[in-house]
Amino acid sequence: AQTVTQSQPEMSVQEAETVTLSCTYDTSESDYYLFWYKQPPSRQMILVIRQEAYKQQNATENRFSVNFQKAAKSFSLKISDSQLGDAAMYFCAYRSRLGRLYFGRGTQLTVWP
Amino acid sequence: IAGITQAPTSQILAAGRRMTLRCTQDMRHNAMYWYRQDLGLGLRLIHYSNTAGTTGKGEVPDGYSVSRANTDDFPLTLASAVPSQTSVYFCASSEKPSSYNEQFFGPGTRLTVL
Numbered sequence: 414a415q416t417v418t419q420s421q422p423e424m425s426v427q428e429a430e431t432v433t434l435s436c437t438y439d440t441s442e443s444d445y446y447l448f449w450y451k452q453p454p455s456r457q458m459i460l461v462i463r464q465e466a467y468k469q470q471n472a473t474e475n476r477f478s479v480n481f482q483k484a485a486k487s488f489s490l491k492i493s494d495s496q497l498g499d500a501a502m503y504f505c506a507y508r509s510r511l512g513r514l515y516f517g518r519g520t521q522l523t524v525w526p
Numbered sequence: 527i528a529g530i531t532q533a534p535t536s537q538i539l540a541a542g543r544r545m546t547l548r549c550t551q552d553m554r555h556n557a558m559y560w561y562r563q564d565l566g567l568g569l570r571l572i573h574y575s576n577t578a579g580t581t582g583k584g585e586v587p588d589g590y591s592v593s594r595a596n597t598d599d600f601p602l603t604l605a606s607a608v609p610s611q612t613s614v615y616f617c618a619s620s621e622k623p624s625s626y627n628e629q630f631f632g633p634g635t636r637l638t639v640l
Contacts, residue, residue: 460628
């Protein structure tokens with residue numbers, strides 16, 4: 414089974430600064446998708462960004478971007494110009510060709526004013 | 527508003543009791559999933575259904591059962607609840623089970639088994 418590792422249980426950032434959340438994964442597949450989900454205190458799971466493994470270009474969604482290194486099996490999330498509303502638990506997830514989603518254990522992000 | 531609804535929002539249950547968590551989606555998605563979220567462990571797949579009439583086991587299926595009689599509903603049943611099943615349960619759906627489709631999540635059910 415695929416494994417997803419988030420090595421940072423907690424991270425903090427000053428408002429307006431940039432922070433990077435790390436994620437690595439293990440797989441023998443060549444075709445897959447990677448996701449970052451945000452879970453605020455409301456508990457709702459919100460998709461932040463996704464990356465297709467066959468695309469070399471890193472995905473970007475406004476202030477959120479990823480650094481996808483396929484050979485290294487690394488998928489980090491960069492949040493630029495951090496805002497108080499970015500404070501949440503962030504989960505990295507891997508989706509196999511069968512469609513099953515495997516999650517990391519999460520990184521709790523605190524944003525300081 | 528289109529999306530996924532789950533009921534109840536929270537529940538306290540005595541050990542040994544039977545409990546069914548309800549999940550309904552109105553997006554006509556083919557695939558549906560049940561996850562449990564435990565502190566420090568992320569979300570883990572319990573059961574899934576790629577289409578109405580079919581179900582499959584995920585990472586942690588023991589003690590749970592599901593059914594998929596139609597496209598919209600995917601109930602999760604705990605036949606005899608145990609304290610280790612205390613968790614937050616999320617239902618999710620995607621248009622197709624293939625890898626490029628985003629999974630949409632319901633608001634979750636917080637279950638406490640005493």
